[in-house]
Amino acid sequence: MKAKHQRLVLALVALFALIGAGLLAASALRDEAAYFYAPADVRAKGVEEGKAIRLGGMVVKGSLKRAADGVTLHFDVTDGKATVPAVFKGIAPDLFKEGSGVVAEGAFDGAGTFVATNLLAKHDERYMPRELEGLQYNETTHEMKAGQ
Amino acid sequence: MIAEAGLVALWLAAALAFLQLGLVAFGLAGKKSELLEAVRPVAVAQGALTTIAFTALIALFMRSDMSVLLVANNSHSMKPWLYKFAGTWGNHEGSMLLWVTVMGVAGAAVALFERALRRDTHMATLGGQAAISLGFYAFLLFASNPFARINPPAADGQGLNPLLQDPGLAFHPPTLYLGYVGLSVAFSFAIGALLTRQVDASFARAMRPWVLAAWILLTLGITAGSYWAYYELGWGGWWFWDPVENASLMPWLAATALLHSVTVLATRDALRAWTVMLAVIAFSMSMVGTFLVRSGILTSVHAFAVDPERGSFILVLLGIYIGGALALFGWRVGAVREGAPFELVSRETMLVVNNLLLSVILGLVLIGTLYPLLTEAFGHKVSVGAPYFDRIAGPIALILMIVMAAGPLTRWRRDNLAEVGRRLIVPAVIAMIAFAAVAILAWGRIGVLPFLGLVIALAVAAGSVAPLWKRNLRRTPLFTWGMVVAHLGCAVSLAGMACDSAFTVEKLAAVRPGDVVEAAGWKLRLTRIVPIAGDNWTALQADMEASRNGGPPVMLHPQSRFFPSPPTTTTEAALLTRWNGQLYVVLGQEADQGRWQLRVWWKPFVTLIWFGGALVALGGALALVGRERRGWLLKWRGKAAVA
Secondary structure (H helix, E strand, O other): OOHHHHHHHHHHHHHHHHHHHHHHHHHHHHHHOEEEEOHHHHHHHOOOOOOOEEEEEEEOOOOOEEOOOOOEEEEEEEOOOOEEEEEEEOOOOOOOOOOOEEEEEEEEOOOOOEEEEEEEEOOOOOOOOHHHOOEEEEOOOOEEEEOO | OHHHHHHHHHHHHHHHHHHHHHHHHHHHHOOOHHHHHOHHHHHHHHHHHHHHHHHHHHHHHHOOOOOEHHHHHHOOOOOOHHHHHHHHHOOHHHHHHHHHHHHHHHHHHHHHHOOOOOHHHHHHHHHHHHHHHHHHHHHHHHHOOOOOEOOOOOOOOOOOOHHHOOOHHHHHHHHHHHHHHHHHHHHHHHHHHHHHOOOOHHHHHHHHHHHHHHHHHHHHHHHHHHHHHHHHHOOOOOOOOOHHHHHHHHHHHHHHHHHHHHHHHHHHOOOHHHHHHHHHHHHHHHHHHHHHHHOOOOOOOOOOOOOHHHHHHHHHHHHHHHHHHHHHHHHHHHHOOOOOOOOOOOHHHHHHHHHHHHHHHHHHHHHHHHHHHHHHHOOOOEEOOHHHHHHHHHHHHHHHHHHHHHHHHOOOOOOOHHHHHHHOHHHHHHHHHHHHHHHHHHOOOOOHHHHHHHHHHHHHHHHHHHHHOOOOOOOOOHHHHHHHHHHHHHHHHHHHHHHHHHHOEEEEEEEOOOOEEEEOOEEEEEEEEEEEEOOOOEEEEEEEEEEEOOOOOEEEOOEEEEEEOOEEEEEEOEEEEEOOEEEEEEEEEEEEOOEEEEEEEEEEOOOHHHHHHHHHHHHHHHHHHHHHHHHHHHHHHHHHHHO
């Protein structure tokens, strides 16, 4: 190969790699990026069964039930406008409780129940999921609203 | 007094960095040799002053001086001494002080120990180092002063995030930072070489040990961090594609590419402009990572402070340094002469492919990490996690591994495809045997990626030791050994990852004392749950007996710990290491009357992941010592000959 052309060839190869990588990223992002939904969004837009999303809201008071196996949790998630039933099998974070904020990672099953594979709860005052920043829960009306 | 002394030392160091930059600029521009004479002492003094400032902060933490805001916010007098000490960098200001200290010390080391570089390039490099340091001094002094006092002093501190209260904190962040920030030296070298138009093989030979040293530490830091996250978080995973992990992975990918391209430049005088570009990218990635972590725009355990002002400060620094370096590159790249040409079938081509693939992975990881920020600007909240990264990085990394096996078996400059094929026969045969063996043993039970991972790991392990084949082992240079060991480490690590994702057995149950959980031949009996107390925590501890296939029982003690300051609960997993895997037990919550949640994993050969990482770092160390020793020997012989 001529020395003069070598740099050009290398640059072209790099350019093609760059374009290929961009296309790959775009297609992977379209499939794999998990969008954040509040229960009201779920009701308004609908979510495909099996599509990985993040569901965020408050755990409805009185809805948290532990199944007989001791490791499966059933609970409802609300944003004040809509409520979605959810189930999680595993060890929940300590700060996951009724009336608290939660972000659940998972997907809807055929029956419309959200099957969570991971629960992110507020760690403590300083560490909380970004999506829950500013959300406020009204203890008496059981309503949640987005604050600032 | 200590706080004030630290602050004064920091200001003086910043002033010296300014002086250093001025001396270099006027010295080089005006060809004033006497100005340049002063540069090296100034750089050494600057390094010493940053060390003093950092030592002062450590002293304040050790003494629990609650009149210092940072100590009051992040420490507690009742903390064990190790966490008082390591807590120095377990917060935003302290970690940024560690950053400038590493930068100052690295600059001093370049001033003291760099002998191979041409003098003007050496000086320009020190000027570059001073220029980058200045921005970070400004950031510390104006936006993150670690020595600020409060009046009146706090009664006691607020404590350190309990997740960080682990011996890992003493090792992982400093090592990572040494590597992460050590890349600033490569950046400065690139700036220096562009300024003096000296992008050639001798420049590459001078830069290589510095890149290698930073890369070794970065590798160790990432490996240690991965193991730490694995046992501390209690989730059984070893890599979470957390933005902060990506922030350390991206500089590593760039540095790995740089390490290989700098070798091409040093040996064959090719890939000149590209090598300089990579040196700029590597440290730019360190800075981007710092911006992501320190600005608080991404939430994680590592994000100590959420402060938009600091975020914009770092963003401005990023713009100045990365933009400046790229502008300089664009301006001077025309002056970089074309390197030596090479044939299509050659070691050079293999290394170009290595660089290309590493860069593609880097780009894809960067896109995935930044994508949520991008979409949030348009009002969509999106998270990009393991599914994306596994899907894009997995296949490309496997291709990269295959190239890694073939590269060292290809000759520099020109080779024959048939010859290369012949040298690859043994690895290829092993790959086929492995393919058959894994297919027979586990077909249909494991995914495609773990399957290919296992096969490729075995083939690459054979391929990586192949360069030693038919060689006199005692005469093989140490840096060849280094390459072999590092490549072998990659194969070992890959084997561990594949085994972990293919064969891990997980069991989740709620049990009473006396009950037995079974997983992968292990029988785990819960004896009792007992409350216990540590220095600054209380815990519920499960006493358990584990035995495999009727063997002698071993005691395990997973805990759920409660820290009052700040109030947090952490899980302390119990780990039992065997040669063929690790048993990982986590205690959950009380399910109902007397039943406790237990999560048990048996992870075959999972420890190979970190063992492989350590091998990679060891390989780097062998290469570094090998090259340097050769330099010392040559110099010594030269002196002897003159005498």
